[in-house]
Amino acid sequence: MDGSFLIGSKSETTDNTFRAMNPATDEALDTDFAVSTTGHVAEACKLADAAFDSFRELDPETRAVFLETVADEIEATDGLVERAMAESGLPEGRLTGERGRTCGQLRLFAKLLRQGRWENVVVDNAMPDRQPLPRADLRQRRIAVGPVAVFGASNFPLAFSVAGGDTASALAAGCPVVCKGHPAHPGTSVLVGQAIRNAIKKCGLHEGVFSLIQGPSNDLGKALVEDPRIKAVGFTGSRGGGLALMKLAQARPEPIPVYAEMSAVNPVLLFPEALKARGTDLGKAYVGSLTMGAGQFCTNPGVVLGIDGPDLDAFAKTAADALAEAQPQVMLTSGIHANYDKGVEKLTGEADVETLARGAEGTGCNRGQAALFATSGKAFLANPNLAEEVFGAASIIVKCADMDELKRVLSEMEGQLTITFQMDDADMDAAKAVLPIAERKAGRILANGWPTGVEVSYAMVHGGPFPATSDPRTTSVGTAAIERYLRPVCYQDLPDAILPKAVKHGNPLGLPRTVDGEVEG
Amino acid sequence: MDGSFLIGSKSETTDNTFRAMNPATDEALDTDFAVSTTGHVAEACKLADAAFDSFRELDPETRAVFLETVADEIEATDGLVERAMAESGLPEGRLTGERGRTCGQLRLFAKLLRQGRWENVVVDNAMPDRQPLPRADLRQRRIAVGPVAVFGASNFPLAFSVAGGDTASALAAGCPVVCKGHPAHPGTSVLVGQAIRNAIKKCGLHEGVFSLIQGPSNDLGKALVEDPRIKAVGFTGSRGGGLALMKLAQARPEPIPVYAEMSAVNPVLLFPEALKARGTDLGKAYVGSLTMGAGQFCTNPGVVLGIDGPDLDAFAKTAADALAEAQPQVMLTSGIHANYDKGVEKLTGEADVETLARGAEGTGCNRGQAALFATSGKAFLANPNLAEEVFGAASIIVKCADMDELKRVLSEMEGQLTITFQMDDADMDAAKAVLPIAERKAGRILANGWPTGVEVSYAMVHGGPFPATSDPRTTSVGTAAIERYLRPVCYQDLPDAILPKAVKHGNPLGLPRTVDGEVEG
Structure with a gap:
């Protein structure tokens, strides 16, 4: 097993290392994992920013294929379930199922991208003869917010970690991801990170689309959330952790949204x-x-x-x-x-x-x-x-x-x-x-059911009022999770030659649109 | 002119009063306006909370008629443009146009409510025979977030004030509104507030759907944003003002979103x-x-x-x-x-x-x-x-x-x-x-146009990255403004008898839905 962390296409090591513990035995597992520095965080964010414009403007089909390739690569990763078992104490059946769910949600987001409604194209056609004033041609779509910081969760080492729901929805939206791996399962994190990197390479994407930061210190997460190139944060974990991230994000010169799924007792x-x-x-x-x-x-x-x-x-x-x-x-x-x-x-x-x-x-x-x-x-x-x-x-x-x-x-x-x-x-x-x-x-x-078991689907809402989450307007499970990482932009009277494909007059991507208030396609 | 402020259906006065200034002459206008107390703020929020469940569950048609009635009442208000002229120094033509825009956006939200897509109904039908686990019946809709605080803006005494874009979109979403009138135009605010109250009465709605707080002190706004019953804030104004509200909202035991449209130089x-x-x-x-x-x-x-x-x-x-x-x-x-x-x-x-x-x-x-x-x-x-x-x-x-x-x-x-x-x-x-x-x-x-002049339509985005606004995921002009005041809720296997109408199996409201990932209706 490779103990390096991943900054774009580079595998990096440092002299400072840590090991995963096997919770079943309280013994350290064998591999030394290099601890990233805040310098590496900055480098990863710089690469993510460099990748952003090309990644967000990929045709939806290309990004869909990328997500599917990530799923394929995860399935092809030998020893993943075994390593996750050793690092989490969770049984094989559970982790095999979780791997299926992880790949399933990547593929569901690929399907969503192809369906095209996520981009929410809205067109108000020009009305040049309107009185007293003409109406301009107005075209709205949603674009990716920018590079996203994802914090791996301990309780789902696959489905809510390096290539889990937060990463899948951010990548689907067109946001490069800098992931801070959970220190409880660094080996699992590296294996999944390598799968994502393999997919990036196979699909010919910019290396900055994904980086993996590793280490036990909170300073890395702090540096990540404070980096000005990061535009949103996805987190699943404790209330204390979520509140700390919210505070950091609000204190930035440019505050950014934190999607923290924190605590609940689920009456x-x-x-x-x-x-x-x-x-x-x-x-x-x-x-x-x-x-x-x-x-x-x-x-x-x-x-x-x-x-x-x-x-x-x-x-x-x-x-x-x-x-x-x-x-x-x-x-x-x-x-x-x-x-x-x-x-x-x-x-x-x-x-x-x-x-x-x-x-x-x-x-x-x-x-x-x-x-x-x-x-x-x-x-x-x-x-x-x-x-x-x-x-x-x-x-x-x-x-x-x-x-x-x-x-x-x-x-x-x-x-x-x-x-x-x-x-x-x-x-x-x-x-x-x-x-x-x-x-x-x-x-x-x-x-007449039980709250455990969260379906990954279109209608799911895994969210809720504070302190269940930091933002009840969203969900972290299901296709609507993509909305966390999108923002609307309106194009007024732009020449067709420079309009993004999604909003061009001829609708070359064949996207569903709302035109003058009515749904088309 | 009545100098009272409006707490639900009650017109309240206090001994503490203030007057509007005519900016063209720097002379005080004639009416004494009563200054609300923080006790009145609490009372208004209590009424708004009491109104919330019935108001949010109105049939969309009923809420649409209410918005149209507000527009009708504004148009029927004698002396509104004259009072706004005296309080703002803006010319008649501008304010007549602004009144038209204010009523037009109320009516556009009424149209949006009837179109039904705002509720975003998503259905994943049950799959009882799915292997290895069955899928439950899952139904998502968006519901109003709760009572909303709206701060009237000085530069649009009609279109971004008491019944302006923030109020219209919050009411459309099903959120009762407690408005803090801008102290520069208290007379205009009272006239518009009375128009809203008349519409509430005509439509037979709960009195708590709208209240108007008045006064020059920032303490009133602070009390409003800190009230636990308020669940979101709409604001247009200075960067300093917006940042102060964001800070207050984040420091609450339950942080809430602030939609502040602040400053821009519009290159x-x-x-x-x-x-x-x-x-x-x-x-x-x-x-x-x-x-x-x-x-x-x-x-x-x-x-x-x-x-x-x-x-x-x-x-x-x-x-x-x-x-x-x-x-x-x-x-x-x-x-x-x-x-x-x-x-x-x-x-x-x-x-x-x-x-x-x-x-x-x-x-x-x-x-x-x-x-x-x-x-x-x-x-x-x-x-x-x-x-x-x-x-x-x-x-x-x-x-x-x-x-x-x-x-x-x-x-x-x-x-x-x-x-x-x-x-x-x-x-x-x-x-x-x-x-x-x-x-x-x-x-x-x-x-090849100029940024002044913001169309109220489906595709408009009047928003943008910080510090243009506090939240670039939204807009404060156009129909998409309603999304600021909604949150998704998922209903899993609920008996049809208690499902809200919007998500009932027979679709009695005839709403457009996404069913198993495909758009219907």
């Missing part, structure tokens, strides 16, 4: 009739969603709201029994494991919080021991600590006095990625009354 | 062949655009770039001659006039800046005396002061050594609302080479 609402009819099944399914992947998902169900009474007690009992049997799983890093234990310990010690169950205890390193708590609606309303995310398989059941209190609890919660309704037909009126509250709070509202 | 590029062929005409037209409305437009051409030589000299000579005859016009406020004089004085005293001409001197109050300057590309590159906006009829001609220096000057300028090309066919190659630079710098690029 699950148990409506009374559903709880009565299938509380036992729900209890089991809940624990299944909660403990999947050691609970290390942004959409993990961290809070359950129900009306106090025997039906909720039965649900809680089933959940507690199931959770007690949950086997410990290796968490992503020792830091995440330590934070998880700290969060669980804090909740355990809070007044009016009952520990309903703990999962089986682990014997190896960094095993996350699941945890289930319960409290009252009143206590939950009084103590904001109880609504804080504990990243991992910990969740709290909130026993509300009645539906009014449940609504109040939901209303006072912070912004969320998801809100889940467990409801039967007889709950319809109650659910309808809660829906407006849920719409204000979350980017996705789902019924 | 005009004189390409060599156009300059040679029609430099004299260009010189005259330039001064016409520069001095229109005393130069008090965001898109005023504050900087002209050309290649040094006899053709540019001839252009400058014609422009200087025309400008020397420009009659002084009343500026909007004594503060704006004082700032203008200060800016002109500062430019006059800068090294390597030549004063080419001054307009005729005024005899009355607050008359803006036009000013034309020239400098070299080298001096312009060396001194950032020369690129600062002077709000009013002042402009500087930058004589670049060659096309490379011109490109460098443009590259190093800050973000702009517009960039104008004056070009002939023989300039095509040169213009083509400059276009990518222009695209990076501005929201609108126009050829």
Whole structure:
């Protein structure tokens, strides 16, 4: 394995190195990875800026083929899943699936590029005879915002890392990417980075379209966000990390948008009739969603709201029994494991919080021991600590006095990625009354499923009001993610000879357009 | 004239009052306007929040009729143009036209609502048999972000004030508006506010859909932006004002977007062949655009770039001659006039800046005396002061050594609302080479026209990279302005009975949709 980082087409090394840890054993893995310097960050940004104009003006077909080539190269990378397993502690099946999702989303963006609506071409034809003043010919399209900084996330070493959703959507938009690899999986990052570089070479693109910065220090990320050539930031991770990036980005001479997907507890609402009819099944399914992947998902169900009474007690009992049997799983890093234990310990010690169950205890390193708590609606309303995310398989059941209190609890919660309704037909009126509250709070509202498992598609919204994300106007999963990296430009009376192809009079790219307010093509 | 401000359906007064000044005479106008308190701000925000859920869920047709009714009520308001004339010093023809534009944009948003694409309904149908996992039914639409704070602008007392572009687009999106009226035209603001209130009453809407706060203190605006119920801010004004609002909004426990349209010098590029062929005409037209409305437009051409030589000299000579005859016009406020004089004085005293001409001197109050300057590309590159906006009829001609220096000057300028090309066919190659630079710098690029005069239409972009605006992903003029106040929500497997109409299975509103990636309707 090559321990170099990637600045354009150059593989760079420094004397300063670090190693990945295997979280299952707390032992360092074998390869020394060179730590980038802030000088390398500047060099990568300079190359990205140099690549920008040519990359953004590629025909959509060429950029689509490039994305597909990245996917092909990732699939052709030997040892990728094995390395990701060693660096993340995640099992093979999960990582094979994640690789499929990573390549699938690259190919979906390729399809999107070919469909052409992403460019949002809008034409208002000239009206030279209009009174009192003529109207000029006006043509709008969306163009790439500029080079984008992407921060790899630890919990999806493939799907939200070097060639993950942020990178795929930025490249699709026509933005060169400078990626800061997550220090927990540098080997995985290099392998994927090399796949992107191979695709750049095969497609004959400018080397600056992609660079990979590596290292454990926050200074690299700071330098990246502060570089004047960077025009937007994509990040998935902790609230603290996201807030720090937002602050840096706002303090720049030219502030830039940060798309940070941060923290959520993803409330699950148990409506009374559903709880009565299938509380036992729900209890089991809940624990299944909660403990999947050691609970290390942004959409993990961290809070359950129900009306106090025997039906909720039965649900809680089933959940507690199931959770007690949950086997410990290796968490992503020792830091995440330590934070998880700290969060669980804090909740355990809070007044009016009952520990309903703990999962089986682990014997190896960094095993996350699941945890289930319960409290009252009143206590939950009084103590904001109880609504804080504990990243991992910990969740709290909130026993509300009645539906009014449940609504109040939901209303006072912070912004969320998801809100889940467990409801039967007889709950319809109650659910309808809660829906407006849920719409204000979350980017996705789902019924009779579980929030974990985020479809990569056209309609998906993986986003939501602060602090779920830094920007609720967008999504980080699904095709709409491309919109984060585009801005509109209007061309007024420009001669056809210099108009960009997308907005030329003859529509040579055959793009769908809105002309004088009506959709064409 | 009623000196009350409007909190929902209540007309409120306080003992603390202020008066509008007539800038043409520097005399106070007759009516005492009550100054709102921060308590009134909170009350208005509370009402807006209470109105939000019903207002955002109105059928698009009902909201369209409301916008049209606002336009009708504005047109039916006696004495509006007269009051705006007295408070702004703008002439009747300009304000009659501006009233037409204000009502026209309300009606255009009504049309947009009926067309339905603004709601961006995207459906991914369920795939229950998909392997290895089924796909859920996913339905996305965009919903209003919440109550919006709008700050009235001084330079468009109708089209960018109480019922101007920001208010129209926010109301169209389904966001209640709390407007902070500009203290320069409180009477105009009250008249327009009453027109909106009349429309709310006629349409039977919740009183909280609109409130008008009045007063000269910045504390009111601060309280408004800091109110937790406000979810976005629309502002047109100075860079200092916009930056202050951005800072307040970012410092909130829940940061919110600020759409501030701030400052620009709107470079005009004189390409060599156009300059040679029609430099004299260009010189005259330039001064016409520069001095229109005393130069008090965001898109005023504050900087002209050309290649040094006899053709540019001839252009400058014609422009200087025309400008020397420009009659002084009343500026909007004594503060704006004082700032203008200060800016002109500062430019006059800068090294390597030549004063080419001054307009005729005024005899009355607050008359803006036009000013034309020239400098070299080298001096312009060396001194950032020369690129600062002077709000009013002042402009500087930058004589670049060659096309490379011109490109460098443009590259190093800050973000702009517009960039104008004056070009002939023989300039095509040169213009083509400059276009990518222009695209990076501005929201609108126009050829052989002048940037003043902003069409309200589908394709318009009145926006641009910082500091032209706080958010280059949007526009404050044209139908796309609605997007600033919307966010996507995804509904997964929700029973049809509780799905919002826009995303119900039978499409009862008949909205255009994207279904499984293909456009329908």
